[in-house]
Amino acid sequence: MKLEIGNFHVKDIVFGDSLSYSDGILTINKEEALDFIRQDKRITEAELYIVKPGDMVRLCPVKEAIEPRCRLDGKGLFPGYTSDLRQAGEGVLHALKDCSVIVVGRHWGGFQDGLIDMGGPGQKHTYFGELINIVLVGDTDEEFERYEQQKCNDALRRAGHKLAEYIGQCVKDLTPEDTDVYETEPLVKRSAEKNGRPGVVAVIQPQSQMETPGYNTLYYGWDMNRYLPSYMTVQEVLDGALISGSFMPTSSKWSTYDFQNFPILRRLIEEQGDEYNFLGVILANLNVAMDQKERNAQILTNIAVQLGADYALVTEEGYGNPDADYVLAISNLEKAGIKVVAVANESTGRDGGGSPLVTLDERIVAMVSTGNVGQLIELPPMPVVLGELEALGRDGNSGGWDYDEVLGPSVRPDGSVIMEDNGLFCGDQTVGWSFKTMKDF
Amino acid sequence: MSKKAIVYINQFFGQLGGEDTADVAPSITEGQIGPAMAYNAQLNADVTHTIICGDNFMGSHTEEAVQIILDMLKDKEFDIFIAGPAFNAGRYGVACGTICKAVKEKYGVPVITSMNQENPGMEMFRKDVIIMKGGNIASKMRKDLAAVVKVANKMLAGEEIGAAAEEGYFPTGHRHQTFINERAVDRFMKMLHARIRGEDYVSEMIVPKLDRVPIAPAVKDLKHARIAMLNTGGIIPVDNPDRIQSASATRWGRYDISEMDALKGGEFKTIHAGFDPAAANENPNRIMPIDAMKVLLKEGVYGSLHPYFYTTVGTGTTEKEAARMAREIIPLLQEDQVDACILIST
Structure with missing residues (x-):
């Protein structure tokens, strides 16, 4: 399977007469783009902004991030979601790099939404503080969930995916500045030499714990709550087969942008060389009931064994209850003789005194830790807020609160913020970007 | 200054x-x-x-x-x-x-x-x-x-x-996030290469050694077995003669029950700080059921009862301290030819 991604490195984004890209400058006709967004009649309010690294701007409540792209065969970017089904992971994509489309609620947030600071001390807390972002701030007529803590955010999230696809069209006929090629051969067709090397497989566990449809990660449009582990390729992950959900405390979230760029999966392909034979991805999920967790751990381990894996990545999109699925996967793989290097964030609480994971197993012997969801973060006021900062305290955000007898409210009258890491948009960057680790004090 | x-x-x-x-x-x-x-x-x-x-x-x-x-x-x-x-x-x-x-x-x-x-x-x-x-x-x-x-x-x-x-100090039991100069993806690849090559690496999360003891097989001949009673629920004579701590215990005590049919509230209580003590103080047998054991003894369900029960407090107590206390208690049980123990936790 061969996927080519032609890159266009965006140096600046401006609003102008027509949607176009030239010499690193992406120009967007704002009104046309907004008209496109308003084609979904559920969108009642929409506005576009451009924010850059260093801008003293706070985004809240952030719901999703997507990389603008197009496919040269004219097919949809997100099969089974915003377009008809197609095989993902093959063909040629053009991608606008170093930028993203970010979706922000004009008023209403929820448990799963987050905060991004583009400048100041909060900038380092999200990957998106490093990117130039096209920010869609909107509201919808989704009355059924306006005051719900858990929101599907369906209209706004879809608007973000469609907008990313719409903007990406401007580089369809241009020549990329450079190209990344991700190519793998079918496992049993590989040379004896390759197949003689240690096998490495990637086990990824996206969030799928909401029993009601509409909140979970989608796999070719399929809600992953009713799902058993299966085999896929990195190329498919990078090419829109997975759509981020709207459920988990956001610092543990994998946005669609994260799936499109999944650094650890890309590096596993890039670095295989002489040392290992990369066997691809076992797409698992996260479950609620113990028998579901056990069944999935058993199935994913068996797939790994049958693929001939000697080593495995295991990583989860979440913490707390999902740790049970994560630890069980690690433990089962190690029991089967497959050595695991695991990646996750931890939840040791505000004082750092709690257990790193909800359950522990001595078979976890190699783990990269990417942050503590309970870490308290204080951020100064920002001159510009896109969205509604009150959402952080008011709407049940996982990292915010409206009242605390010691700490006071998350959102203070002067616009400064005290919150948990939990509420930073994709803050723990478990897909591989995180500059954070955990240390014992 | x-x-x-x-x-x-x-x-x-x-x-x-x-x-x-x-x-x-x-x-x-x-x-x-x-x-x-x-x-x-x-x-x-x-x-x-x-x-x-x-x-x-x-x-x-x-x-x-x-x-x-x-x-x-x-x-x-x-x-x-x-x-x-x-x-x-x-x-x-x-x-x-x-x-x-x-x-x-x-x-x-x-x-x-x-x-x-x-x-x-x-x-x-x-x-x-x-x-x-x-x-x-x-x-x-x-x-x-x-x-x-x-x-x-x-x-x-x-x-x-x-x-x-x-x-260079011993960890105080607090783990915090800290920013470093290397992305997780680079640390992951290094750790993976190290595992493949069999080289040393340091996991960023070390799981404490969990010392799991298998549950003992069932007693074959209960009718002749000598049974001892232990608890980590902090049941002690009210004056706490062994000064067992309410949490993070390092001390244990043993108390003679050979002459009594049950533990009496007012004579025994709990020193455990990890739960509401009211029910245990009113009737200490709720944690250390000497009353039931004496009845079962009279009924001949088991052979005999070791004359002491043993107490410490489980909350916050480290595995290391617990293991040491066990090593101190076990010889006393062996000396009296105890066949089986009932260890009650709270």
């Missing part, structure tokens, strides 16, 4: 003698004695006083010793309190931990000590006090003392103390 430090040492390092003077009560001297002289030379503070206490006195009259020392400090100005280094001297290590914890709680100043990883005081106090990783014998004095000074000077300057591994 220069900062001030007060140093605590035992009778040996206080130059009062060895084991023969281990019973001496605390004393405070203006100026520096023994290691306090070296601290005075290296610290960014003046050591104004040296406190000396016999290890046995601190061990057997702990509350009294702590009170005397806290009183001695009442009218003193000091910016830091330092004890030890205690190396692998068990009583001294526990004394250093005890007094550092008490001084920190009472006066709110930074405290620091040093001891070897085998010192029982390490596990008892590492969560309360910064304990530098020290050598096992006194010949390591120069090195251990320098390590204490390095961190103590940071405390004096009001600087943040770094992670345990970097500063």
Whole structure:
């Protein structure tokens, strides 16, 4: 399977007469783009902004991030979601790099939404503080969930995916500045030499714990709550087969942008060389009931064994209850003789005194830790807020609160913020970007 | 104005003698004695006083010793309190931990000590006090003392103390996120390559050694079995003769039940701080069911009952301490030819 991604490195984004890209400058006709967004009649309010690294701007409540792209065969970017089904992971994509489309609620947030600071001390807390972002701030007529803590955010999230696809069209006929090629051969067709090397497989566990449809990660449009582990390729992950959900405390979230760029999966392909034979991805999920967790751990381990894996990545999109699925996967793989290097964030609480994971197993012997969801973060006021900062305290955000007898409210009258890491948009960057680790004090 | 430090040492390092003077009560001297002289030379503070206490006195009259020392400090100005280094001297290590914890709680100043990883005081106090990783014998004095000074000077300057591994102290049980210069993806690839090549690597999360004991097989001949009763629910005679702690216990006790049909409320109670004690205090048999065991004995369900029940408190108690207490209790059970135990937790 061969996927080519032609890159266009965006140096600046401006609003102008027509949607176009030239010499690193992406120009967007704002009104046309907004008209496109308003084609979904559920969108009642929409506005576009451009924010850059260093801008003293706070985004809240952030719901999703997507990389603008197009496919040269004219097919949809997100099969089974915003377009008809197609095989993902093959063909040629053009991608606008170093930028993203970010979706922000004009008023209403929820448990799963987050905060991004583009400048100041909060900038380092999200990957998106490093990117130039096209920010869609909107509201919808989704009355059924306006005051719900858990929101599907369906209209706004879809608007973000469609907008990313719409903007990406401007580089369809241009020549990329450079190209990344991700190519793998079918496992049993590989040379004896390759197949003689240690096998490495990637086990990824996206969030799928909401029993009601509409909140979970989608796999070719399929809600992953009713799902058993299966085999896929990195190329498919990078090419829109997975759509981020709207459920988990956001610092543990994998946005669609994260799936499109999944650094650890890309590096596993890039670095295989002489040392290992990369066997691809076992797409698992996260479950609620113990028998579901056990069944999935058993199935994913068996797939790994049958693929001939000697080593495995295991990583989860979440913490707390999902740790049970994560630890069980690690433990089962190690029991089967497959050595695991695991990646996750931890939840040791505000004082750092709690257990790193909800359950522990001595078979976890190699783990990269990417942050503590309970870490308290204080951020100064920002001159510009896109969205509604009150959402952080008011709407049940996982990292915010409206009242605390010691700490006071998350959102203070002067616009400064005290919150948990939990509420930073994709803050723990478990897909591989995180500059954070955990240390014992 | 220069900062001030007060140093605590035992009778040996206080130059009062060895084991023969281990019973001496605390004393405070203006100026520096023994290691306090070296601290005075290296610290960014003046050591104004040296406190000396016999290890046995601190061990057997702990509350009294702590009170005397806290009183001695009442009218003193000091910016830091330092004890030890205690190396692998068990009583001294526990004394250093005890007094550092008490001084920190009472006066709110930074405290620091040093001891070897085998010192029982390490596990008892590492969560309360910064304990530098020290050598096992006194010949390591120069090195251990320098390590204490390095961190103590940071405390004096009001600087943040770094992670345990970097500063050289025993982890205090707190894990925090910290920013480093390497992305997770690079750390992941390094760890993967290391595992493939069989090279050393350091996991960013170390799972504590979990010592799981398999459940014993069922007793074959219950009718003739001798049974002993134990609990971690803190059931003790109301005067707590063994002074078992309410949490993070290091002590246990055993209590004669050969002459009673049941535990009576008012005579027994719980000292456990991890649950509402009302139900257990009203009827201690709810945790330690001596009443039911006596009835079953009369009915001939089992052979005989060991004449004592055993108690400690489970909450916050480390596995290491629990294992030590078990090693102390087991010979007593074996001596009395006990066939099976019922260990009740709460």
